[in-house]
Amino acid sequence: MITGGCLCGALRYRAEGEPKLQGLCHCRNCQRLGGGGHVGWLCFDEAAGTIEGPTRAYATTGGSGRTATRHACPTCQSIVYGTAEAMPGLTNFYAGSLDDTSLFKPTMAIFTRSRPAWDDSSRGLTCYETVPLR
Numbered sequence: 001m002i003t004g005g006c007l008c009g010a011l012r013y014r015a016e017g018e019p020k021l022q023g024l025c026h027c028r029n030c031q032r033l034g035g036g037g038h039v040g041w042l043c044f045d046e047a048a049g050t051i052e053g054p055t056r057a058y059a060t061t062g063g064s065g066r067t068a069t070r071h072a073c074p075t076c077q078s079i080v081y082g083t084a085e086a087m088p089g090l091t092n093f094y095a096g097s098l099d100d101t102s103l104f105k106p107t108m109a110i111f112t113r114s115r116p117a118w119d120d121s122s123r124g125l126t127c128y129e130t131v132p133l134r
């Protein structure tokens with residue numbers, strides 16, 4: 001199980017079991033939203049997660065060309081989790097929001113085509129220019 005939440009504590013979550021996938025996303029949207037070279041994410045079945053507190057959703061067109069929605073705390077603006085039209089029934093929690101960040105064990109990096117040279121955090125991970133083929 002993982003638990004986490006936003007900076008101010010108003011938006012909290014927990015998710016049961018183990019993540020289905022976990023990794024880094026280097027897409028431009030994650031860079032702009034997160035203020036760094038990547039965002040870490042842990043992917044769970046939507047049903048495994050419980051979210052408490054107010055959220056504000058912001059939708060963009062993701063790398064897939066379909067809608068990706070980030071859910072943030074309306075007070076402190078932290079992005080806490082995301083959902084994507086291309087990934088129905090799944091919730092991606094952002095690794096920086098974990099209470100215990102050591103639980104995050106990324107295995108892959110996606111959208112490495114937009115990874116900046118100064119961000120070498122995906123060294124040793126399975127890298128995908130965009131996303132793995134399904």
Ligand SMILES: [Zn+2]
Binds near residue numbers: 009
């Ligand atoms: Zn907050």
Ligand SMILES: [Zn+2]
Binds near residue numbers: 026029111
């Ligand atoms: Zn991304």
